[in-house]
Amino acid sequence: MAIAQRAAPERAALTRGHTADRIRVLLDEGNARWRTFTPRYPHQDSGRRRALWEADAEHPFASVLGCADSRVPPEMLFDRGLGDLYTVRAYGQVPDSSVAGSLVHGVRDLATPLLVVLGHSRCSAVREAVTALRTGRVPEGHMGFLVEGILDAIEDVPDDGARDFLDACVRANTVHVADQLRHEPGLRELVHSGELRIEPALYSIKRSRVEWLGDRPEYRPGPDSAVPSQRPSDTP
Ligand SMILES: [Zn+2]
Numbered sequence: 001m002a003i004a005q006r007a008a009p010e011r012a013a014l015t016r017g018h019t020a021d022r023i024r025v026l027l028d029e030g031n032a033r034w035r036t037f038t039p040r041y042p043h044q045d046s047g048r049r050r051a052l053w054e055a056d057a058e059h060p061f062a063s064v065l066g067c068a069d070s071r072v073p074p075e076m077l078f079d080r081g082l083g084d085l086y087t088v089r090a091y092g093q094v095p096d097s098s099v100a101g102s103l104v105h106g107v108r109d110l111a112t113p114l115l116v117v118l119g120h121s122r123c124s125a126v127r128e129a130v131t132a133l134r135t136g137r138v139p140e141g142h143m144g145f146l147v148e149g150i151l152d153a154i155e156d157v158p159d160d161g162a163r164d165f166l167d168a169c170v171r172a173n174t175v176h177v178a179d180q181l182r183h184e185p186g187l188r189e190l191v192h193s194g195e196l197r198i199e200p201a202l203y204s205i206k207r208s209r210v211e212w213l214g215d216r217p218e219y220r221p222g223p224d225s226a227v228p229s230q231r232p233s234d235t236p
């Protein structure tokens with residue numbers, strides 16, 4: 001489907017020349033301030049509020065899809081302020097049409113060159129999916145939609161009962177969502193043209209640190225890998 005894509009010079013002007021690499025540096029610097037308890041709280045003063053009101057527009061430099069969990073607000077853990085990050089949050093970062101449409105606005109209309117899919121440790125949404133995987137019982141209604149979405153991401157993660165199984169599932173879900181979005185109409189065109197990079201990352205609640213995941217979670221499913229014992233769809 002054709003999209004009303006902004007011309008490259010116009011996008012470059014909107015991003016103020018920031019490349020995806022440069023934006024990662026800015027986010028890393030902000031996270032370093034956050035985790036060392038030296039935040040600067042940039043762009044949160046009255047001057048910034050007035051400037052944004054007078055501009056009557058927003059020009060965030062990055063888009064973030066994060067979990068709705070109250071412990072992981074992107075603006076705080078990247079030490080940024082008003083107008084800096086275009087943030088969409090959903091429990092477990094599970095994308096639906098509303099989430100995807102919101103992200104298309106962020107990367108197409110607001111021209112953010114980097115979209116961060118931000119998972120986090122001890123995610124209760126992923127924990128619910130792990131429970132469903134092990135018990136064969138998927139919640140009903142909207143919660144069932146979310147759990148099913150995460151189950152698609154974690155079905156190949158070997159479950160040997162280790163304590164870090166939840167962590168492996170969080171990583172797999174985050175990478176899976178990033179890959180889903182790379183194929184999403186409205187996003188994939190920009191990925192293919194090199195104007196958008198979608199990167200999965202993991203925030204550790206314990207360490208307050210953001211880790212970039214690349215495209216591979218820390219497990220290697222293969223012919224000899226353990227298969228999760230039971231899927232909800234396998235149950236009568
Ligand atoms: Zn979560």
